Structure formats: structure tokens, C-alpha cells
Amino acid sequence: MAKRKRQAVNGNDSAAANPVPSKKSKAADTNPKSKPSSPHHPETIQIIVGSYDQVLHGLTATISDDKAEFADTFLFNAHNSAIRCVAVSPPSAAVPGQTQKVLLASGSTDERINIFNLSAHPPSRKNQDLLAKIAPRPILENSKNRELGTLFHHTSTITALRFPSRSKLLTASEDSTIAIARTRDWSVLSTIKAPIPKAQGRPSGDTAAFGATPSGVNDFAIHPSMKLMISVSKGEKCMRLWNLVTGKKAGVLGFGKDMLQEIGEGRHSTGEGRKVVWGNVDGADEFAVGFDRDVVVFGMDSVPKCRLMTGHRTKVHQFTYVSADERSLLAVATEDGRILFFSTKEDDLSPPEEVNGKKGTLSSAKLVGFVGGKAEGISGRIKDIVVLPSEVNQGTLYLVGASSEGKVRVWTLQSKDLVAAATKDKTGDSPIGKLAGTFESENRITCLAGYVMIPRPDGAEDSEEEGPESEVEDKDGDDDDDDNSSKDGDE
Numbered sequence: 001m002a003k004r005k006r007q008a009v010n011g012n013d014s015a016a017a018n019p020v021p022s023k024k025s026k027a028a029d030t031n032p033k034s035k036p037s038s039p040h041h042p043e044t045i046q047i048i049v050g051s052y053d054q055v056l057h058g059l060t061a062t063i064s065d066d067k068a069e070f071a072d073t074f075l076f077n078a079h080n081s082a083i084r085c086v087a088v089s090p091p092s093a094a095v096p097g098q099t100q101k102v103l104l105a106s107g108s109t110d111e112r113i114n115i116f117n118l119s120a121h122p123p124s125r126k127n128q129d130l131l132a133k134i135a136p137r138p139i140l141e142n143s144k145n146r147e148l149g150t151l152f153h154h155t156s157t158i159t160a161l162r163f164p165s166r167s168k169l170l171t172a173s174e175d176s177t178i179a180i181a182r183t184r185d186w187s188v189l190s191t192i193k194a195p196i197p198k199a200q201g202r203p204s205g206d207t208a209a210f211g212a213t214p215s216g217v218n219d220f221a222i223h224p225s226m227k228l229m230i231s232v233s234k235g236e237k238c239m240r241l242w243n244l245v246t247g248k249k250a251g252v253l254g255f256g257k258d259m260l261q262e263i264g265e266g267r268h269s270t271g272e273g274r275k276v277v278w279g280n281v282d283g284a285d286e287f288a289v290g291f292d293r294d295v296v297v298f299g300m301d302s303v304p305k306c307r308l309m310t311g312h313r314t315k316v317h318q319f320t321y322v323s324a325d326e327r328s329l330l331a332v333a334t335e336d337g338r339i340l341f342f343s344t345k346e347d348d349l350s351p352p353e354e355v356n357g358k359k360g361t362l363s364s365a366k367l368v369g370f371v372g373g374k375a376e377g378i379s380g381r382i383k384d385i386v387v388l389p390s391e392v393n394q395g396t397l398y399l400v401g402a403s404s405e406g407k408v409r410v411w412t413l414q415s416k417d418l419v420a421a422a423t424k425d426k427t428g429d430s431p432i433g434k435l436a437g438t439f440e441s442e443n444r445i446t447c448l449a450g451y452v453m454i455p456r457p458d459g460a461e462d463s464e465e466e467g468p469e470s471e472v473e474d475k476d477g478d479d480d481d482d483d484n485s486s487k488d489g490d491e
Contacts, residue, residue, distance in 0.1 A: 040065055041392045044122040045410075046073070047450045048104060049402050050083030051443035056106055056114075059439060060122065060140065060453070061410050063398065068410045068437030071138035073123055074145045076116070079108035086449040087161035089169075089183070091120040100454055101144070103183060105169055107158025113151040113171055115186070119144045121456040153179050153188050160219045164226050174216030178231065178242075190247045197235040214270075221276040221287060230287060232273030239273055239289060253302045262360050263294035263307055279321035281328045281344050288330060288344075290316050295332060296362065297344050306349050308332060308342045310364035318384045324415035325395065327422060329368060333385045337378035339401055339411075341368040341432065343422045369421045369432035371399065371411050376435055380405040384448035391452050399433065402448040408439040 042064035049057050056078040061068040089103035100120035107113050123140035154173035162170045169181045178192040196215040214235035222229050228250065229242040237260065241250040255271060265271045275290035286305060288297045293315055295308040308330060309316065315335035322329045322341070330342045342365040352360035372378040382401045390396035397413040413433040421432055 040396070043390055043392055043398075044453045045388055045398055045400070045450055046102075046118065046453050047386075047400055047408060047410075047448070048086055048088065048118075049408060049441055049443070049445045050078075050086045050106055050108075050447040051406075051441070051445050052082045053443045054079045054081060054083065054108075055443050056083060056086070056116075057441050057443060058118070058145065059408070059441075061398075061400075061437065061439070062122070063410065063412065063436055066412050066434050066436050069138070070408075070437060070439040071123075071140040073140055073142060076114075076147065078106050078114050078147075079112060080110040081108055083108045083446055084158055085161050085447050087163055087169075088118070088449045088451050089163035089166045091451075091454060092166065094457075096457075099144070099456065102451060103163065103166065103169075104449070105161045105163070105171075107161050107171065107173075109157040111152070111154055111156060111158065111173075113154070113158055113161070115148040115151065117144060117146055117148050118142075120451075120454045122453045124456075149186070151181065151186060153181070153191075156216065159217055162220070162222060164222045170220070170222065170229075172217040172220050172231070174234070176215050176217060176233065178217055178220055178229075180244075180247075192242055192247055194231060194233050194240060197233070218273065219275045221278050223278055223285070224280075230276050230278075232276050232289060234272055235270070237271040239276065253298075256304075258361055259296065259304055260291075262362055263291055263296060263309075265291055275316075275319065277320055279328055279330070279344075282346065286344065288319060288321075290319055292316070295319055295330070297330075297365065304362055306344055306363040306365045308340075308344075308365045310350075310353060312340070314338075315381070317381060320385060320387060322387050322397065322418070323389070324397065324413075324418040327415075327419050329418060329422065330365070331385060331387060331399070333382040333401060335381045336373065337380055337382060337403070338370045338373040339382060339385055339399065340370045341418065341421075342366060343368050345422075348422070366422070367427045367429075368418065369430060371413075371431055371433045371435070372401065372409070373431070375431055378403070378409070380407075383445055386448055386450045388450060388452050391454075398436075398452070400448065400450050402445040404444055404446070406441045406443050406445060408441055408445070408448075410436045410439075412436050 044060050044062045047059050056076040058074040060071050060073055083106055085107045087105050091100045091102050102118045102120045104116040104118050105113055119142045123142045154175055156174040158173050160172040167183055169183055172178045176194045176196055179188050180190045181188050194217055216234045218232045220229055220231040227244055229244050231240050238252050238254040240252055243250045260271045273289045278287050285300050286297055288295050295316055297305045299305050316332060318333040320331055322331050332340045344365045348366035349363040352362055380403045383404045384402050386400045388398045395415040399411040399413055401409050411433045417432055
């Protein structure tokens, strides 16, 4: 018996040395009066950031009681030049006794798309105590986080990546093409070719070579039905609609001159759309197109509905739709270190304002609230954002913002607070949410992706046997299906 007691003490000193408080705490847990009204269960999110420094940095944030604890999970020297975009796929299907995986794609100015395999589960702390002791900050590695290969089917800078499902990856480039790749064998199924615009003078700030025409796809957005896509390109004051079933052009929607002038896209600006996202407000689909200093929301009839940045003289870097208790808001990351939340609901729109002594044509969306800014000591630009709904804490949202100065910040938001702020009559001029933590990546961040990690199933072990996406076979981009590519989408 004495030997068993010594083994228990060596195995778990704290539990054996203080058994009475554990019993008291257990008794206290059974008392309903001692429980908080809304307990917050710990949850881990995986964050991936790309940088100008060619580094792909992975870190986890374990959030508990509105506090985040960060740990490094991987650090890949992924590309030969600046990383422009990253994207993550949905997790693989759950199989009893096996762990799930997530695909990660990164695009760079070196024309390459690198594919990685990531674990969908939080990293285990087993056998990592020694590594944590010698490192200046926590490190939790996972041997399953590894590179699978590289795709070479573009001939210029990669500008956008999307996983509409785990089986497909869509990629856009400055070579004016959008490719559809199959993740089963990484073959290119089809290539959508956007036309190269005709030269109409050199707009201010253009970086095209002398005598060349600004060209290339800036961004694209896929409708939830996966049958329609919108793209915006360099040197074009329009957006293009594509039928993903046929891979051909479905229409061209030009930006009106009056609208461009109203949002600050004057004679010396490009007038091109830089970002585009789909959303759903009041049960109706809409999409938002981002410009240099404003965002314009369009209805499904392609008629401008409203603008966002009325009265806010700052540059727009990223924006995304946020779902909060059946209410949809637009979150916008800006140059001044804030993330603004707008309501584009019809009842929340304000009448057009005068611009340069002329009556405007665009209504203004309602500002609901914001996070960041000088109140939290944030003055540098927020380059990219990701909003992740909690899987175990109902009504909780995790907002991740990455600054080009190298800092990653995580805020916790409550859907009820966003809805309450949206229903107020006054415009939101107060911060919403709580800053859970800040992580210093020591890299100049350009892009961001993330997902909520799935708790590891009981008895599941990391499988040594990978799926068919474990190797990238289409390294040279040549594929027999290229004959089915769509032709140039001439107007």
C-alpha cells in the first residue's frame, strides 16, 4: 500500500497533496447557486497568417473567460517572395477512431500555390514540456501539420484563394485567370479567362510595366449555391458575373461615374473593385464591393443599395459579413486600427448626403459599433480579419484581426450585444466586445485565415495513412481537362 501511495504522489502531486479542496470544489459544482449564469467553455482556434517575409505562421489561441492564451504550432518558410493570400478548407469527414484534417492553401507573388495539411484538433501537450522550457514563448507542435506540394498553373502573382467545399479550390491570379482545381488529385478542371482591359491612360498608383496594361483578377466571391461567381479586376470599372456551371460569362455590370465620384474614386483613381463578398440580409441575397476608401452594397438586381464609409475618411483593407442571431452585419477593417460594424438593413439606411455641393445617390448604412482604435491603443492598419462563430458557446463570436505591424488580436463578441446595438436609434459610437489577447508574430502580416478547432474524439489517434489529397500531383498545371476551359469573356 505504501508503494501505491508513493506512485500516486509522483504521478499527480497536486491532486494527492490536497485531496480535501478537490472534494469541496466538486460539492460546490453540484450546487446550482454557485454556477455562473452563462458559463464560457474553453475553446481553441487555429490562426494562420502570411507575411511579406515569406513566412507562413500558425498559432493557436485558447480562449477561456474572455482571455486568450497563444502558442506557436508551425512556422513554414513557404514561398520565395511575399505571401498575398491564404485559405482553409472545411474539415474532413468524421471517421470513428481517426482525427480530422483541414487543407491550407497559400498564394504568393512567386506564382506558386502551396498546399498544406493541418490537424483540425487542438495540439496535444504531451511530451512537449521540454520544448516549452527552452523556447521564449509556448510552442505546441503537431507532426501532421506538413506541406503536401505546390501548384504551378498560374503565370503571375496569386491574388485570391477560396475553398467553396473540401473537394474544390478556386484560385485567381494577375494573369487574368480563375482556375478550378480538384483536391482529390489536384488537377485543374477548368480555367475562366477574364479579358485584359484596353489601355485608357495610366491611373495614379498603377504598377504596370511601361507600355503595359493593368490587368489581373483582384478578387472573386462565390454565391452559396456555388452556381454564380462575381469577380473584379485591375483596370476595369466594372464587375463580372460568371456561371460556374458552364464556366462562361453571365454578365458585366459597370460602375457608374456618379457612384464612383461619390465614394471618392475620382479622375485620378483607378475606379476598380478591390474586394467582393456575398451576404444575406433579411432573407435576401446581396453582395458588397470594396474600393480604396469605401464599400458599396448591391442587391441581387445589381442596383447599388448603400455605401458604408460615409463620414469616415480612412482606407478600407478588408470586410466580411457577420451573422448574429439571424441578423447580418458588415465588419470592415480600416487603416486607422478599427473594425467597424455596419447594418445594411433597409430600415437602417440614411438618406443620401451632399458630396461637393451635389446631392448624392447612395444611401448610407448605419454604424452599429466598433472594436479597436485609439481606445485600445491600436493605431496601425488592420490588414485582414476573420470572424469565427463559437461551436460550444452559443451566441459567442471570435473576431481575429491581423495588423501589418505584426500583431494578431482576438476579440470576443456576443451576438446579443451586436443586435442590441443595431436596434438603437443612434449611430453606434461606442466600442463593442472585449479584447481577449494580443500575439506578436514579429512578421509584416499581409493575410489571415482561421478556423475553430474540433475537440479530439476519445480514443482517436493521428492516422499515419493520409487521404488522396496528401500529394499534389498537378505540379506543372498541365491537365487533360484544360480543353474544357472557357474562352475569353469579351464584352
